[in-house]
Amino acid sequence: MIHTNTLNHSNFNPMDKYPDGYIPKIAYHMTQGNVDKVEYFWKKQTETYGHITSEQCYKIYQLVTA
Numbered sequence: 232m233i234h235t236n237t238l239n240h241s242n243f244n245p246m247d248k249y250p251d252g253y254i255p256k257i258a259y260h261m262t263q264g265n266v267d268k269v270e271y272f273w274k275k276q277t278e279t280y281g282h283i284t285s286e287q288c289y290k291i292y293q294l295v296t297a
Contacts, residue, residue: 252280254287258294 253276260268276283 251290252276252287254283254290255294258291261291261295 253272256272257269257276260272273283276287
């Protein structure tokens with residue numbers, strides 16, 4: 232039996248579900264002073280989505296200063 236709603240992992244793009252990746256988590260933990268968590272999610276972001284761009288850094292800044 233074939234299930235049509237089965238996720239095709241070869242075509243799965245994590246950006247589809249989380250368009251900002253770990254950026255919101257990075258910003259949140261910055262506001263909380265959780266340096267270890269910031270470093271952890273920064274690493275996860277770069278491993279999953281590539282290097283953090285200047286636009287993403289600005290997004291973090293906006294979230295932290297909001």
